[in-house]
Amino acid sequence: MDFIGAYSWPNLRYLLQGFWITVQVAGLSILFSFIIGTVLGTVRYTRVAFVSRTVAILVDAIRNLPLLLIIFFIGMILPQAGIRIPTFWAAVVGLSIFEGAMISEIVRSGLVSVDKGQIEAARASGLSYMQTLRHVILPLALRRMSPPMVSQFISLIKDTSLAIIISLPELMRNVKILSGSSFSYVIPALVFASLLYFTLNYSLSLVAKRLEARQI
Incomplete structure (x- = not known):
């Protein structure tokens, strides 16, 4: 080793460049x-007959597909059909679609958890259904679903490494290339990458713990 x-410095700069790509992809996703x-979560909660059922089927289908398959399809299969998306945006689209489906379940569960008495009180005060949803249900639900949502975002950051399959120059791809230049670089490169991932994800986990503490 x-x-x-x-x-x-050239090697660290190369890894940090990959990490910056990872951060950008994660942030946009x-x-x-x-x-x-x-x-999607709000649409499912409203239970509009045809629309809500269609969204439910779509969300369930996406959630039961491997994220790797979705990224591969967008980055490698669509270009063969004439739909060319830059690698960076292919990763963002794939992650956004998959994680959006996961988050929709968190949102729906958060909306369902709101006490019906508060909803009835809002309606009794003269608010319409949409006004109640916007000013009462969503704000209350957001507080409750913040911790699990942050946890899902942490998973999203780790999942950015799957974009290596479409040759996105993110952190793990740069680790792979650097390790390929010398076998003695494998462990050091992985250690440095681990520290970068840990720093970013641990920071978010602290946010999740603080949000969770506020719910107690």
């Missing part, structure tokens, strides 16, 4: 998956 050689999940 050559830690000194592996941790030379978190944003888009939150939007997708909130919309």
Whole structure:
């Protein structure tokens, strides 16, 4: 194991460049998956006959597919059908779709958990159903579903490594390339990557613990 050689500035810079790609993909995927999940979860909660059932089937189908398959399909199969998406955005789209489906279940469960007495009180005060949903149900549900949602975002960050299958130059792909240049770099590169992932995910886990403590 050559830690000194592996941790030379050019090598560290190369790994940090991959980590920056990972952070960008994760950040955009978190944003888009939150939007997708909130919309789909709310639609399922409203129980609009045909729409809610269709969304439920779609969400269940996506949740039961491997994320790796979704990323591979978007990044490798669609281009063969003439639909070309840059590798970076293929990873973002794949992660956003899959994680959005997962988050939609968290949102739906959070909405269902809101006490019906509060809903009835809001309706009795003259608020319409949509006003009650927007001003009463969603704010209350968001507080309750924040901890599990942050936990899902942590899983999303770790799942960005699956984008290696479409050759996205994220952290793990750069680790693989650096390790291929010298076998003695394998352990040092993995150790450095582990520290980067741990720092990012542990920071989010602290946020999740703080949010969970507020619910007690």
